Amino acid sequence: MPETFAFRIQRALTLLAVAGLVVGVVLWALDQPAALALTAFVVLGIVIAVTAVEMVRDLMEGHWGLDILAMIAMGATLAVGEYVAGLIIAVMLTGGEAVEAWAARQASRELDTLLNRAPAYAMRITPGSGEVVQIPVEEVEVGDALLVRSSEILPVDGVLLSERAVIDESSVTGEPVPVTYDAGAALLSGTMNGTATFTMRATRTAGESQYATIVQLVEAAVSSRAPMVRLADRYAVPFTAVSLLIAGIAWWLSGDPVRFAEVLVVATPCPLLIAAPVAFMGGMSSAAKLNVIIKEGGALETLAGVRSVAFDKTGTLTQGRPTVSRIEPGARSAEDVLRLAAAAEQYSVHVFAAPVVEAAHGRQLDLPTVLEAEEMATNGVLAVLGNGEQVRVGKPAFVEEVVGALARPTLEAGETAVYVAVDDELAGVIVLSDPVREHARHTIERLRSFGASEFVLVTGDVAPTARSVADGIGITTVHAETTPQGKVDVVASLQPRPVMMVGDGINDAPVLAAADVGIAMAGRGATAASESASAVVTSDDLSRVADVVEVSRGTVKIALQSIWMGIVISIGLMMVAAFGHLPAVAGALLQEVVDLLAILSALRALSLHRRLRRTEVTTAALAH
Numbered sequence: 001m002p003e004t005f006a007f008r009i010q011r012a013l014t015l016l017a018v019a020g021l022v023v024g025v026v027l028w029a030l031d032q033p034a035a036l037a038l039t040a041f042v043v044l045g046i047v048i049a050v051t052a053v054e055m056v057r058d059l060m061e062g063h064w065g066l067d068i069l070a071m072i073a074m075g076a077t078l079a080v081g082e083y084v085a086g087l088i089i090a091v092m093l094t095g096g097e098a099v100e101a102w103a104a105r106q107a108s109r110e111l112d113t114l115l116n117r118a119p120a121y122a123m124r125i126t127p128g129s130g131e132v133v134q135i136p137v138e139e140v141e142v143g144d145a146l147l148v149r150s151s152e153i154l155p156v157d158g159v160l161l162s163e164r165a166v167i168d169e170s171s172v173t174g175e176p177v178p179v180t181y182d183a184g185a186a187l188l189s190g191t192m193n194g195t196a197t198f199t200m201r202a203t204r205t206a207g208e209s210q211y212a213t214i215v216q217l218v219e220a221a222v223s224s225r226a227p228m229v230r231l232a233d234r235y236a237v238p239f240t241a242v243s244l245l246i247a248g249i250a251w252w253l254s255g256d257p258v259r260f261a262e263v264l265v266v267a268t269p270c271p272l273l274i275a276a277p278v279a280f281m282g283g284m285s286s287a288a289k290l291n292v293i294i295k296e297g298g299a300l301e302t303l304a305g306v307r308s309v310a311f312d313k314t315g316t317l318t319q320g321r322p323t324v325s326r327i328e329p330g331a332r333s334a335e336d337v338l339r340l341a342a343a344a345e346q347y348s349v350h351v352f353a354a355p356v357v358e359a360a361h362g363r364q365l366d367l368p369t370v371l372e373a374e375e376m377a378t379n380g381v382l383a384v385l386g387n388g389e390q391v392r393v394g395k396p397a398f399v400e401e402v403v404g405a406l407a408r409p410t411l412e413a414g415e416t417a418v419y420v421a422v423d424d425e426l427a428g429v430i431v432l433s434d435p436v437r438e439h440a441r442h443t444i445e446r447l448r449s450f451g452a453s454e455f456v457l458v459t460g461d462v463a464p465t466a467r468s469v470a471d472g473i474g475i476t477t478v479h480a481e482t483t484p485q486g487k488v489d490v491v492a493s494l495q496p497r498p499v500m501m502v503g504d505g506i507n508d509a510p511v512l513a514a515a516d517v518g519i520a521m522a523g524r525g526a527t528a529a530s531e532s533a534s535a536v537v538t539s540d541d542l543s544r545v546a547d548v549v550e551v552s553r554g555t556v557k558i559a560l561q562s563i564w565m566g567i568v569i570s571i572g573l574m575m576v577a578a579f580g581h582l583p584a585v586a587g588a589l590l591q592e593v594v595d596l597l598a599i600l601s602a603l604r605a606l607s608l609h610r611r612l613r614r615t616e617v618t619t620a621a622l623a624h
Contacts, residue, residue: 040083073264085584122155166194243267250578266573275562282605283555299534303552312503337428347373
């Protein structure tokens with residue numbers, strides 16, 4: 001059934017129940033029992049029939065629903081003549097879903113804002129004439145020159161052609177201060193231009209750009225159904241059994257079938273149905289406000305119970321923007337080492353390739369001609385130069401295949417060595433520096449305080465570099481020079497569970513998917529890691545990993561509190577009704593109050609991000 005049609009049916013059912021209750025109360029006040037009975041049988045008959053269809057559909061999908069109690073309660077009120085109470089239950093049941101939808105919309109408001117900000121058009125500069133034409137963003141092609149006017153959203157990813165631009169990136173990266181870029185800088189779609197018009201060249205189509213990827217993640221998040229909701233469904237069997245047992249005993253001891261109906265009237269399970277989904281939508285909204293997109297609700301429950309954490313190194317624990325810090329020459333001069341390495345690294349997509357090439361261009365070195373080049377996955381690049389020389393650039397093991405055992409240079413924290421060989425001799429070593437992220441140690445300390453006990457660094461980098469980073473931030477276990485499959489094996493063997501993996505690169509995609517919950521750092525561009533992770537940090541801030549765990553813990557806590565509050569109050573009211581002290585109509589009205597309390601309790605998850613921001617402000621103030 002299409003969603004819009006289903007919504008119309010639900011709305012009509014709610015209006016029918018409300019109208020039936022109003023008419024029923026009037027007929028009851030006018031002492032018209034026959035008309036009241038007819039109204040109740042018609043209205044409740046329709047509500048029971050529609051609810052039964054939905055319940056059967058849920059059962060066919062493997063979900064045991066709690067609506068059966070409400071159906072039994074409505075049937076019991078018809079049987080014993082408590083028509084007004086039955087109509088109140090019908091309003092509560094049909095209206096409960098309407099209230100849940102409203103609460104979910106409130107909770108997902110931040111996600112909707114992100115979706116609504118998606119760029120719709122672009123201003124393309126026509127080659128030759130220079131004419132500016134507005135086109136749908138889907139028609140932008142790689143290489144198009146685009147004009148971005150004051151306060152416009154950047155339509156696609158690209159590079160800056162103008163001399164300078166000031167960009168507000170807060171909606172994508174979370175950085176509150178506008179960033180100034182110079183010509184040639186990479187720009188992200190979804191960010192907003194400042195006051196000066198500039199031109200840019202598209203490097204990606206709209207569908208491949210950063211913002212489109214984030215929007216896809218949000219859409220997946222909004223449409224997901226959290227296991228916590230299914231957990232609430234699993235309360236159906238024991239709650240239904242307890243409710244029927246109390247109602248049956250009350251009937252048996254009193255000999256009055258009305259007592260059975262009075263108990264079931266207050267046993268209707270709307271708090272259990274509403275509390276969990278509202279709390280989880282609130283938690284996902286709080287995470288979004290902290291620049292973390294949780295792709296599916298089930299990740300919240302897993303994140304709340306994380307006990308082991310594995311980190312990638314480059315771009316995750318380090319800033320991911322390495323620079324050449326020094327060159328240690330071997331058989332060739334430092335200048336030759338850089339020139340040869342840059343020639344080969346032009347053909348690599350590894351994070352260390354770009355800074356090597358940039359360093360060579362910065363020194364205005366002429367690069368030799370490359371006849372062919374091949375990137376050897378996770379090892380390095382093998383290139384054949386125009387003069388016939390073979391150049392290897394990459395890990396020590398890759399270079400040792402042709403030059404024999406190597407002496408490893410001493411590295412400081414955040415430094416990485418790239419080895420360069422020409423034919424069968426070591427040309428030299430290029431040392432790059434990639435500083436550790438500012439909040440890395442504090443993030444690990446927070447995760448430890450949340451219950452995580454095992455921390456490991458899993459990286460394809462060499463052992464000395466990995467160990468220097470791990471020692472600096474308090475990680476004792478290091479797995480270095482691992483392949484993508486090796487990372488999967490390490491994470492699969494980690495104990496205790498569940499295991500969270502945090503990474504950012506293309507080679508992290510398999511392990512992010514294999515972990516119990518994966519978090520991708522995608523602050524400066526989407527990768528395959530974003531697609532396979534359960535959650536994506538869209539700002540360039542590692543501390544958000546600890547933030548989302550804290551939000552998840554708070555969300556699950558609120559969901560369980562709301563569920564158990566509904567259960568305890570309902571059982572208390574059932575016991576009062578079992579002893580004949582709670583008439584059916586009064587019980588039905590009290591149950592409405594319980595529903596409202598459950599919703600209000602669950603909506604507390606909307607404010608979880610505020611507590612974290614208050615903590616950040618306090619911490620910053622103390623630091624100064």
